[in-house]
Amino acid sequence: MTKLAVVAIGGNSLIKDDKNVTVEDQQAALRETATHLVDMIEAGWDLAIGHGNGPQVGFILRRSEIAAKAEGMHEVPLDVCGADSQGAIGYELQQALHNEFLKRKVNKKSCTIVTQVRVDQNDPAFQKPTKPIGSFMEEAEAKRREKEMGWSVVEDAGRGWRRVVASPLPKEIVEFESVKLLLNAGHVVITVGGGGIPVVAREDGELVGTAAVIDKDFASSLLAQSIRADMLLIATAVEKVAINFGKPGQKWLDKMTVAEAKAYLAEGTHFAKGSMAPKIQAAIWYLENGGREALITNPENIGRALKGETGTRIVP
Numbered sequence: 001m002t003k004l005a006v007v008a009i010g011g012n013s014l015i016k017d018d019k020n021v022t023v024e025d026q027q028a029a030l031r032e033t034a035t036h037l038v039d040m041i042e043a044g045w046d047l048a049i050g051h052g053n054g055p056q057v058g059f060i061l062r063r064s065e066i067a068a069k070a071e072g073m074h075e076v077p078l079d080v081c082g083a084d085s086q087g088a089i090g091y092e093l094q095q096a097l098h099n100e101f102l103k104r105k106v107n108k109k110s111c112t113i114v115t116q117v118r119v120d121q122n123d124p125a126f127q128k129p130t131k132p133i134g135s136f137m138e139e140a141e142a143k144r145r146e147k148e149m150g151w152s153v154v155e156d157a158g159r160g161w162r163r164v165v166a167s168p169l170p171k172e173i174v175e176f177e178s179v180k181l182l183l184n185a186g187h188v189v190i191t192v193g194g195g196g197i198p199v200v201a202r203e204d205g206e207l208v209g210t211a212a213v214i215d216k217d218f219a220s221s222l223l224a225q226s227i228r229a230d231m232l233l234i235a236t237a238v239e240k241v242a243i244n245f246g247k248p249g250q251k252w253l254d255k256m257t258v259a260e261a262k263a264y265l266a267e268g269t270h271f272a273k274g275s276m277a278p279k280i281q282a283a284i285w286y287l288e289n290g291g292r293e294a295l296i297t298n299p300e301n302i303g304r305a306l307k308g309e310t311g312t313r314i315v316p
Helices: 023-042 054-071 078-104 139-149 176-184 216-226 258-267 276-288 299-306
Strands: 003-009 045-051 110-112 116-119 131-137 152-155 161-165 170-173 188-190 197-201 207-209 231-235 241-243 251-253 255-257 293-297 312-315
Touching: 003 023, 003 216, 023 045, 023 078, 023 299, 045 078, 045 176, 045 216, 054 078, 054 131, 078 110, 078 188, 078 197, 116 207, 131 139, 139 152, 139 161, 170 176, 170 216, 176 188, 216 231, 216 276, 231 276, 231 299, 241 276, 255 258, 258 276, 258 312, 276 293, 276 312, 293 299
Parallel strands: 003 045, 003 231, 045 188, 110 188, 116 197, 231 293, 255 312
Antiparallel strands: 116 170, 131 161, 152 161, 197 207, 241 251, 293 312
């Protein structure tokens, strides 16, 4: 009997650092990540894979803005940037997995689903956008875009002005039935890339893209709940989760219960809002909705973590 896991791979699996950001660098990073994912498959797991896309969407937006200024090209809407990044990253990861399967004689196929994720247009996040995207601007340019294009803009610590968008909670994976069908057929499925392309439903049920960013760990948690995965594995930059991270009294954790995780999260000092906190929250939601266990570790230690040798396990 195979087991089913959702693996959410973070930015360090795509871009190692700010000096290695080219497409070739990203492909090299994904080739390395693929070796760890295939280790997991050889250990008897079926996989659905989510991934981040923050830097990639930033690059697409930047190219779009430069082309618009220099050549009069149209700018690319944020939801389409997300779709572009899903396709490109999915292609690169599919290829890396295919080649690793070939090398090891593993009889598996992988595929990418360009995935829409429905959000609630009344989500409070839309009333107070906080997620910065795109390039820095002069104040006059920012104010013009705010007036003419309806953007929300903020001054960013003296570095210039930036657009900010909402980060609403995911409510529904639109292509879920396709994901489930492919998983049932034994395929590795790459989905909810970058948290999914955020869409809202009109009164008649029609979907329309919206300028927002969904947390990829939250979307992966929803996916894990929806497919009744045996595990939610969140691959990140650290081998284990720590409380008091970077402070006196720092302590690495091998295991937490949901109650302990919620207590640490409520204290508000242990997990940074933009990094570890959403991972812990994603694990909590998964486990509170029927999940069996969540595991947080870095990609190179996935194999050891599955054996119980490292990583942080969160259990009901």
